[in-house]
Amino acid sequence: MLPGDGIGPEIVAETEKVLNRINEQFDLGLQFDHGLVGGAAIDETGEPLPGKTLERAKKSDAILLGAVGGPKWDNLEMAKRPEKGLLGLRSNLELFANLRPAILYPQLASASSLKPEVVSGLDIMIVRELTGGIYFGQPRGVRTLEGGELQGFNTYVYSESEVRRIGRVAFEAARQRDGKLCSVDKANVLEVTAMWREIMDDLAKDYPDVELSHMYVDNAAMQLVRAPKQFDVIVTGNMFGDILSDEAAMLTGSIGMLPSASLNSEKQGMYEPCHGSAPDIAGQGIANPLATILSGAMMLRYSLGEEKAAGAIEAAVSRVLDQGLRTADIMSDGMQQVSTREMGDAVLAAL
Amino acid sequence: MLPGDGIGPEIVAETEKVLNRINEQFDLGLQFDHGLVGGAAIDETGEPLPGKTLERAKKSDAILLGAVGGPKWDNLEMAKRPEKGLLGLRSNLELFANLRPAILYPQLASASSLKPEVVSGLDIMIVRELTGGIYFGQPRGVRTLEGGELQGFNTYVYSESEVRRIGRVAFEAARQRDGKLCSVDKANVLEVTAMWREIMDDLAKDYPDVELSHMYVDNAAMQLVRAPKQFDVIVTGNMFGDILSDEAAMLTGSIGMLPSASLNSEKQGMYEPCHGSAPDIAGQGIANPLATILSGAMMLRYSLGEEKAAGAIEAAVSRVLDQGLRTADIMSDGMQQVSTREMGDAVLAAL
Ligand SMILES: CC(C)[C@H](C(=O)O)[C@@H](O)C(=O)O
Numbered sequence: 161m162l163p164g165d166g167i168g169p170e171i172v173a174e175t176e177k178v179l180n181r182i183n184e185q186f187d188l189g190l191q192f193d194h195g196l197v198g199g200a201a202i203d204e205t206g207e208p209l210p211g212k213t214l215e216r217a218k219k220s221d222a223i224l225l226g227a228v229g230g231p232k233w234d235n236l237e238m239a240k241r242p243e244k245g246l247l248g249l250r251s252n253l254e255l256f257a258n259l260r261p262a263i264l265y266p267q268l269a270s271a272s273s274l275k276p277e278v279v280s281g282l283d284i285m286i287v288r289e290l291t292g293g294i295y296f297g298q299p300r301g302v303r304t305l306e307g308g309e310l311q312g313f314n315t316y317v318y319s320e321s322e323v324r325r326i327g328r329v330a331f332e333a334a335r336q337r338d339g340k341l342c343s344v345d346k347a348n349v350l351e352v353t354a355m356w357r358e359i360m361d362d363l364a365k366d367y368p369d370v371e372l373s374h375m376y377v378d379n380a381a382m383q384l385v386r387a388p389k390q391f392d393v394i395v396t397g398n399m400f401g402d403i404l405s406d407e408a409a410m411l412t413g414s415i416g417m418l419p420s421a422s423l424n425s426e427k428q429g430m431y432e433p434c435h436g437s438a439p440d441i442a443g444q445g446i447a448n449p450l451a452t453i454l455s456g457a458m459m460l461r462y463s464l465g466e467e468k469a470a471g472a473i474e475a476a477v478s479r480v481l482d483q484g485l486r487t488a489d490i491m492s493d494g495m496q497q498v499s500t501r502e503m504g505d506a507v508l509a510a511l
Numbered sequence: 512m513l514p515g516d517g518i519g520p521e522i523v524a525e526t527e528k529v530l531n532r533i534n535e536q537f538d539l540g541l542q543f544d545h546g547l548v549g550g551a552a553i554d555e556t557g558e559p560l561p562g563k564t565l566e567r568a569k570k571s572d573a574i575l576l577g578a579v580g581g582p583k584w585d586n587l588e589m590a591k592r593p594e595k596g597l598l599g600l601r602s603n604l605e606l607f608a609n610l611r612p613a614i615l616y617p618q619l620a621s622a623s624s625l626k627p628e629v630v631s632g633l634d635i636m637i638v639r640e641l642t643g644g645i646y647f648g649q650p651r652g653v654r655t656l657e658g659g660e661l662q663g664f665n666t667y668v669y670s671e672s673e674v675r676r677i678g679r680v681a682f683e684a685a686r687q688r689d690g691k692l693c694s695v696d697k698a699n700v701l702e703v704t705a706m707w708r709e710i711m712d713d714l715a716k717d718y719p720d721v722e723l724s725h726m727y728v729d730n731a732a733m734q735l736v737r738a739p740k741q742f743d744v745i746v747t748g749n750m751f752g753d754i755l756s757d758e759a760a761m762l763t764g765s766i767g768m769l770p771s772a773s774l775n776s777e778k779q780g781m782y783e784p785c786h787g788s789a790p791d792i793a794g795q796g797i798a799n800p801l802a803t804i805l806s807g808a809m810m811l812r813y814s815l816g817e818e819k820a821a822g823a824i825e826a827a828v829s830r831v832l833d834q835g836l837r838t839a840d841i842m843s844d845g846m847q848q849v850s851t852r853e854m855g856d857a858v859l860a861a862l
């Protein structure tokens with residue numbers, strides 16, 4: 161359990177209550193441990209990812225993360241920022257496969273800024289490559305040119321094997337769903353993504369049951385707004401995935417509901433809400449814990465193989481929504497507004 | 512006039528009719544010339560940007576471009592693709608400032624996939640850097656690693672002066688509008704954009720009347736969906752600008768209406784619709800010529816200093832919409848569907 165910053169501690173605390181209950185109910189024998197990451201770790205140790213945290217994370221079957229970052233640490237140099245804690249976990253554990261579902265809960269349909277007919281029943285899975293691309297590419301930095309001008313630079317790089325392994329995860333995911341995979345790139349401009357496209361085409365031969373299509377990233381950003389239900393699974397690189405998964409999440413209007421999983425090839429995984437640390441509402445007890453609770457469910461399913469326990473949590477969350485309970489972010493007329501803790505308690509009660 | 516590919520020739524032809532009429536009406540003394548670019552140029556000369564086209568473009572005060580690209584040329588190597596014609600024009604003429612308005616026409620409000628209250632009155636200006644960043648960064652390509660694996664790579668690079676000049680354009684634009692500028696970056700991960708952010712902060716000192724804010728690109732992609740009217744002017748780099756400007760355009764539901772301008776420091780400019788070459792409907796006479804006609808208006812305003820003539824075209828387009836005339840892409844109940852040519856004729860009549 162790595163609560164992190166902002167609303168992280170509050171939402172992880174509720175999730176821990178839920179996981180403790182599930183642990184008893186299903187006799188799972190799970191053991192929980194806690195660690196520092198992000199700004200909280202910087203304040204305590206000077207490092208966004210202390211060695212002790214990384215060591216424990218490596219020895220765990222799964223990690224539940226709240227969120228990292230906040231204005232307090234925004235002026236630190238890049239290498240010492242909270243985000244480096246998150247990025248360090250991703251890369252050190254080789255969590256290359258980031259699964260981000262964008263699902264519209266029927267109970268929350270009105271929260272979307274899109275017309276109901278455009279988003280009702282929305283269920284997209286975004287598969288984002290998470291340990292490569294421009295996030296980790298070398299060389300990177302800011303240098304001084306002759307004449308004294310500054311120049312900033314980053315490198316967008318993928319090797320064939322990196323693309324193949326994320327591609328396989330995406331094809332497998334599509335196979336489990338509606339059999340449609342859209343690979344997003346900028347193959348008309350960027351060589352690295354032209355290579356990406358060719359590798360996806362090559363992989364497609366092994367998945368004749370999956371229908372592969374390609375889309376340029378600018379068009380994908382448009383199509384998500386225009387007609388998001390055309391998508392089943394989307395696969396893309398780290399940077400485009402960052403942008404498109406947040407856009408897709410926001411189509412639902414309830415990003416406070418959306419979990420995510422980041423897996424390595426041993427199915428060890430890190431689970432976190434799609435939303436961030438929301439420093440503006442931290443400590444007020446009003447944050448929505450459901451995305452983190454649902455991340456706990458994903459953890460049970462993907463890393464711990466406890467499908468039944470995962471389903472029980474998801475059913476409990478659905479029940480609570482049916483009861484009309486809402487945190488402030490998803491509040492609407494006629495519903496009952498509850499605090500972070502009350503929402504956690506309601507899920508416990510539903511369990 | 513560079514019609515290009517797909518629907519390009521059809522929509523440029525209608526715009527030429529309109530510009531000819533305006534030329535007479537306002538006695539502007541404009542002279543028009545024509546050239547090949549993109550796939551059309553490849554078919555004729557083997558090159559996406561023939562020397563003759565570039566030479567003429569350089570000697571022109573302004574360029575009106577239709578669109579480039581299509582499946583016919585999709586399998587050519589990167590250096591010989593239609594897109595290189597467009598990118599070559601941008602870089603050779605140093606058209607670094609791309610202005611992309613996202614405006615919701617009240618007559619077309621129902622075309623948006625967003626709820627009316629979210630988008631009514633929407634009027635955002637996206638200022639995209641167009642001749643730098645990862646689009647043009649070196650080194651780039653695909654190499655074979657030891658062991659035989661392929662590796663693709665591109666470079667995201669900006670110099671201080673490149674950021675400063677686009678920043679100034681954006682601050683000036685904000686000053687002309689509601690005085691709010693949002694600079695979009697990924698300063699928490701990419702060094703080049705952390706530099707971008709610092710330079711924007713520095714420029715802000717020269718524009719005390721403009722309120723500068725910063726936003727991460729993933730959040731911007733979300734906020735555009737959630738509450739687009741919070742934005743006035745957005746400034747960002749080439750790649751993020753490509754994605755966000757298309758997303759913003761699609762919020763209106765009528766991308767067939769949106770023009771764009773690409774300017775250099777001498778106000779020489781290239782003008783084109785925000786939409787692409789739409790190969791699927793090319794040659795059918797059903798494309799919407801209004802984005803290109805409105806690009807002609809922007810051309811009169813920004814490069815030729817003919818504000819009155821520009822306003823006349825914009826008023827004529829508005830009139831035609833009031834009359835209920837619609838091409839297929841913006842058709843709705845109770846309106847009258849017209850062809851590309853009929854739409855051009857209607858604008859002429861309104862003039
Ligand atoms: C906090 C940040 C480094 C991170 C990212 O860009 O990957 C976040 O936006 C995310 O999507 O998980």
Ligand SMILES: CC(C)[C@H](C(=O)O)[C@@H](O)C(=O)O
Pocket residue numbers: 348349378580594597598753
């Ligand atoms: C055609 C393509 C190269 C171009 C770009 O990516 O800049 C287009 O998408 C645009 O936005 O003008």
